[in-house]
Amino acid sequence: MDPYYSDDHVTLYHGRCEDVLPTLAPSSVHAVVTSPPYAEQRAGLYDGIPEATYDEFTLAWMNGARTTLTPTASVLINIREHVADGVMSDYVHRTRMLLRASNWYELDELLWVKTSAPPLGDPRRMRRSWERILWFSTTNRPAVYATNNGRESASIGMHASSGPSSSWVNGTTAVLEQGIARSADYCSFSTRCVENGIDHPAVYPRQVARWMMANVTVEGDIVVDPFAGSGTTLVAARESGRKAIGIEMSERYCEIAAKRLSQGVLDFGGTL
Numbered sequence: 001m002d003p004y005y006s007d008d009h010v011t012l013y014h015g016r017c018e019d020v021l022p023t024l025a026p027s028s029v030h031a032v033v034t035s036p037p038y039a040e041q042r043a044g045l046y047d048g049i050p051e052a053t054y055d056e057f058t059l060a061w062m063n064g065a066r067t068t069l070t071p072t073a074s075v076l077i078n079i080r081e082h083v084a085d086g087v088m089s090d091y092v093h094r095t096r097m098l099l100r101a102s103n104w105y106e107l108d109e110l111l112w113v114k115t116s117a118p119p120l121g122d123p124r125r126m127r128r129s130w131e132r133i134l135w136f137s138t139t140n141r142p143a144v145y146a147t148n149n150g151r152e153s154a155s156i157g158m159h160a161s162s163g164p165s166s167s168w169v170n171g172t173t174a175v176l177e178q179g180i181a182r183s184a185d186y187c188s189f190s191t192r193c194v195e196n197g198i199d200h201p202a203v204y205p206r207q208v209a210r211w212m213m214a215n216v217t218v219e220g221d222i223v224v225d226p227f228a229g230s231g232t233t234l235v236a237a238r239e240s241g242r243k244a245i246g247i248e249m250s251e252r253y254c255e256i257a258a259k260r261l262s263q264g265v266l267d268f269g270g271t272l
């Protein structure tokens with residue numbers, strides 16, 4: 001299949017991911033990083049997936065990606081179910097259970113905490129200010145680079161010592177070790193971290209995509225976004241030295257992604 005856009009780091013295909021994913025090179029992809037369409041939330045903008053079949057839809061595209069993954073690859077999915085008539089929809093729960101029952105390991109649940117979530121939703125409820133990042137793999141021992149998003153810390157661990165800076169810990173003398181701490185299992189970024197003027201209804205901040213991929217890939221690795229939208233994951237991958245493959249079924253959004261990729265990030269309209 002001819003790409004819609006390509007450069008040295010990024011290839012974008014116009015099509016449905018269920019069709020394109022199985023055609024990618026076997027055992028070549030180190031991570032899937034994506035924000036898929038939600039169930040029936042954006043009717044009229046792009047195809048919503050019916051809630052009743054969301055689990056099967058997700059299993060189909062994940063299984064389509066399976067052969068293209070390296071043996072230690074991760075799949076990171078940014079999603080949160082909506083509340084309907086006062087109750088959480090169950091389609092994300094059902095999807096997780098179906099994937100687990102279909103030979104996918106669910107490794108953990110990570111979070112994107114939105115530091116400036118807009119005041120949407122039911123005004124009698126708390127402001128919804130986080131989204132899930134579901135973490136799946138075909139193995140329970142995937143590649144993880146826990147310090148890639150870490151910060152310098154004065155206490156990443158301790159070793160026994162009776163030297164001058166030691167202190168009494170659990171019945172022995174010990175010295176705290178300095179170094180880069182492992183990342184927390186959540187990230188916090190403002191929803192305002194999106195560049196201005198991107199004509200797509202569900203753009204996520206490229207900082208979130210960068211955080212996701214840094215946990216499970218290193219520079220030079222290949223990241224796939226099967227629901228590329230305006231190309232955020234692809235921009236984030238290129239910015240952080242990864243290679244990326246995107247798939248997007250809407251030609252209009254392919255056009256936006258290609259423009260973003262060929263012109264670079266134009267306008268940073270928010271604060272971290």
Ligand SMILES: C[S@@+](CC[C@H](N)C(=O)[O-])C[C@H]1O[C@@H](n2cnc3c(N)ncnc32)[C@H](O)[C@@H]1O
Binds near residue numbers: 249
């Ligand atoms: C939540 S949006 C992704 C937004 C993206 N993260 C961004 O920052 O621009 C989901 C995208 O998936 C696309 N899409 C929906 N079903 C698809 C399918 N079966 N294959 C490929 N793309 C699909 C939609 O057109 C939409 O652009």
